[in-house]
Amino acid sequence: MDRSVNLLDLALGFDEPSPLRGKVVLxxxxxxxxxxxxxxxMMKRVLSPxxxxxxxxxxxxxxxxxxxRVLRKLGCNLATQKTNNRLVFVDMLMMQCSDNESxxxxxxxxxxxxxxxxxxxxxxxxxxxxxxxxxxxxAAANSNSDHVLDFLHYCHTLTSESNCSVVTLNHEDIYSSMxxxxxxxxxxxxxxxxxxxxxxxxxxxxDVHGQLTVxxxxxxxxxxxxxxxxxxxxxxxxxxxxxxxxxxxxxCSRN
Amino acid sequence: MADSIFRxxxxxxxxxxxAPALTIEExxxxxxxxxxxxxxLANLSSSILAGKSKSEGLVLVTFxxxxxxxxxxxxxxxxxxxxxxxxxxxxxxxxxxxxxIDQPSPGVITEGSSLIKLHKCVSDxxxxxxxxxxxxxxxxxxxxxxxxVAIDSVNELLRHSSMPLVSxxxxxxxxxxQVSSLFWSLNTDLHQEKVTNALEYISTMKANxxxxxxxxxxxxxxxxxxxxxxxxxxxxxxxxxxxLRKGRVRVMSEEYHVDQTGINFxxxxxxxxxxxxxxxxxxxxxxxxxxxxxxxxxxxxxxEKVVLPFEHQDHGKxxxxxxxxxxxxxxxxxxxxLSSGELQADVVSSGKGGEIIYFRDSDDEHPDSDExxxxxxxx
Numbered sequence: 001m002d003r004s005v006n007l008l009d010l011a012l013g014f015d016e017p018s019p020l021r022g023k024v025v026l027x028x029x030x031x032x033x034x035x036x037x038x039x040x041x042m043m044k045r046v047l048s049p050x051x052x053x054x055x056x057x058x059x060x061x062x063x064x065x066x067x068x069r070v071l072r073k074l075g076c077n078l079a080t081q082k083t084n085n086r087l088v089f090v091d092m093l094m095m096q097c098s099d100n101e102s103x104x105x106x107x108x109x110x111x112x113x114x115x116x117x118x119x120x121x122x123x124x125x126x127x128x129x130x131x132x133x134x135x136x137x138x139a140a141a142n143s144n145s146d147h148v149l150d151f152l153h154y155c156h157t158l159t160s161e162s163n164c165s166v167v168t169l170n171h172e173d174i175y176s177s178m179x180x181x182x183x184x185x186x187x188x189x190x191x192x193x194x195x196x197x198x199x200x201x202x203x204x205x206x207d208v209h210g211q212l213t214v215x216x217x218x219x220x221x222x223x224x225x226x227x228x229x230x231x232x233x234x235x236x237x238x239x240x241x242x243x244x245x246x247x248x249x250x251x252c253s254r255n
Numbered sequence: 256m257a258d259s260i261f262r263x264x265x266x267x268x269x270x271x272x273x274a275p276a277l278t279i280e281e282x283x284x285x286x287x288x289x290x291x292x293x294x295x296l297a298n299l300s301s302s303i304l305a306g307k308s309k310s311e312g313l314v315l316v317t318f319x320x321x322x323x324x325x326x327x328x329x330x331x332x333x334x335x336x337x338x339x340x341x342x343x344x345x346x347x348x349x350x351x352x353x354x355x356i357d358q359p360s361p362g363v364i365t366e367g368s369s370l371i372k373l374h375k376c377v378s379d380x381x382x383x384x385x386x387x388x389x390x391x392x393x394x395x396x397x398x399x400x401x402x403x404v405a406i407d408s409v410n411e412l413l414r415h416s417s418m419p420l421v422s423x424x425x426x427x428x429x430x431x432x433q434v435s436s437l438f439w440s441l442n443t444d445l446h447q448e449k450v451t452n453a454l455e456y457i458s459t460m461k462a463n464x465x466x467x468x469x470x471x472x473x474x475x476x477x478x479x480x481x482x483x484x485x486x487x488x489x490x491x492x493x494x495x496x497x498x499l500r501k502g503r504v505r506v507m508s509e510e511y512h513v514d515q516t517g518i519n520f521x522x523x524x525x526x527x528x529x530x531x532x533x534x535x536x537x538x539x540x541x542x543x544x545x546x547x548x549x550x551x552x553x554x555x556x557x558x559e560k561v562v563l564p565f566e567h568q569d570h571g572k573x574x575x576x577x578x579x580x581x582x583x584x585x586x587x588x589x590x591x592x593l594s595s596g597e598l599q600a601d602v603v604s605s606g607k608g609g610e611i612i613y614f615r616d617s618d619d620e621h622p623d624s625d626e627x628x629x630x631x632x633x634x
Contacts, residue, residue, distance in 0.1 A: 105355040112356070149414065150353060157350055160321040182445045185283055188481065189410070189442055196482060213482050217286060218515075231489030231513055233482070 007247035008041060011214035011234045012193065018053070018125045020165040024156055026191035028184075030173040033210040035197035037238075037245055039131055039169050043067070044076045047086060052124040054085070056114055058107075060092045060135035073243050085121075088114055092139055103140045104151040111155070115162050125165060128155060132169040133187070145183045152190055172196075192217050200237070211237045212247070256495055256507045257291070257520045260460055261298045263497075267309035267401060267435035274429045277438035278454050280463035284481045285491050287464050287511070288440035289319065290518035292407050295438060296325065297332045299403060303342050304334065310435035312394030312402035314387055316346045319408040322371045338370050344390040345371040352377040352411065369393060378415040380424045391433060401435035404428055409439045409454070410446075418450045426457055459498050464511065466491040489513040493520060 013019030029035030068078045081087035141147035158164040194215045239246045281288035302308040322345040354375040391402040493511040
């Protein structure tokens with residue numbers, strides 16, 4: 001039974017129930033430091049046995065077997081969650097997407113339909129995860145970043161209309177700043193929470209594999225007294241182990 | 256000072272003049288234009304309901320948040336909006352701006368009322384203009400009664416339409432006889448400078464949110480600024496620029512602080528607080544390197560107590576510090592202080608009254624002074 005909260009959980013507000021409901025989370029990573037582990041950690045949180053939340057996972061990067069293997073080591077059985085209808089795994093590697101604007105529109109309508117079906121059987125939080133946005137741009141948006149932003153905007157509407165959460169992973173170092181300087185910024189502006197995974201300023205290390213910076217922007221709370229996590233920025237380091245991740249502040253001893 | 260913007264919007268323009276227009280500018284590191292818009296929305300709504308405003312209605316055009324978000328916010332502020340409310344209309348350009356959805360999802364408020372209208376084609380600005388005017392006239396009629404227009408964000412508009420078309424839309428709204436006042440917001444990091452300038456030209460007021468951190472030089476720095484703001488995120492300066500009729504410009508500033516309930520304004524802190532806030536940036540950036548660069552109070556005190564080498568050898572005379580302007584009396588100035596260790600030994604052994612003249616660097620000289628030490632080289 002894993003009820004402990006780590007620094008990432010605290011930064012995201014997981015000391016409260018369903019802190020990501022109605023929020024858009026953007027995970028940014030780079031070649032030196034992959035942010036996939038954050039995605040896996042959040043998958044584990046969403047599919048935790050202590051909650052009844054559901055997950056719609058759009059996989060552009062890897063097949064189901066990869067995530068199943070990774071999450072098993074974290075103590076989560078994805079196959080079982082699929083059977084229980086808590087996980088809807090959409091294998092975008094196998095899907096044929098048309099190469100015009102209607103490709104992303106069609107993809108959104110399918111997600112909206114799935115959300116509607118899940119919503120009819122559960123009132124719990126539904127999280128839509130995308131791994132990752134750069135591959136979505138190629139596969140579904142015909143390499144048109146405008147269409148990707150349109151898709152993200154529509155996903156944002158799911159957070160207000162259906163009270164879902166949206167979590168996306170994006171590689172921030174593959175876009176030339178000269179071509180579309182505002183593209184990355186648009187995604188940051190759209191997000192309520194930005195998690196940036198990057199290497200240490202001092203370079204590679206055996207004991208510390210990188211650092212995370214979590215910006216929790218939040219917004220005016222429509223629920224009174226909720227969300228003390230508005231406008232918080234936290235930075236801490238991490239070490240990836242075989243069966244989990246350790247998070248700690250710089251200079252502190254690890255748990 | 257934020258009140259003064261609200262009063263200008265509330266009072267509207269004079270007969271025969273274009274409606275006052277406000278641009279609210281935010282950045283990636285100070286993304287609080289939504290809070291400012293909500294602040295103005297609440298105040299305008301209250302004044303309309305109290306009959307204290309020149310306008311008798313408000314058309315809210317939503318691009319970045321759902322209509323229900325704003326209605327919920329107004330409800331929190333004690334302003335209840337129902338389908339029978341005759342003073343507000345919402346044009347929903349958020350839910351389905353491109354017409355992707357065949358039918359609205361269950362969460363969208365329609366209720367068969369005219370309170371919220373779904374607008375499905377944000378790139379057709381002529382149609383958008385007509386829809387705004389139509390919504391306004393539904394409230395106030397076709398006569399001389401006026402209404403205000405609030406656009407929560409023009410970022411999406413600028414993504415789907417060119418800047419001249421968007422400027423045209425805003426100018427047309429300002430020019431319409433029944434539009435009393437108008438405001439919109441913009442994220443300056445997302446657009447080129449010419450876009451920001453163009454929108455400023457058609458505004459009579461500009462409000463910008465500036466974080467307590469160094470300004471950015473380019474789009475890439477905008478992202479870095481966000482992560483450098485640290486504990487000052489949610490605080491900053493709120494600058495307002497009024498364009499007066501005769502061409503003068505009045506600038507006012509105050510500080511803002513954003514919390515769960517919204518944005519709060521206060522006068523600018525004292526200079527010492529500003530300096531302390533600026534200096535406090537240094538510890539924040541120090542997390543990027545993993546050693547302590549700061550001195551504690553005790554360390555600072557001990558450092559000040561340290562007597563530098565050779566400075567104690569004044570033999571009762573006051574210490575003379577060479578400042579580079581006075582000529583020195585004897586040739587002993589040729590001796591460099593760096594080799595003074597040996598010189599000192601010689602002086603002691605000779606038993607004579609030799610002295611070591613130590614030229615201390617000026618206390619005022621900063622390590623990164625502009626002076627090039629090699630300037631005196633004659634190469």
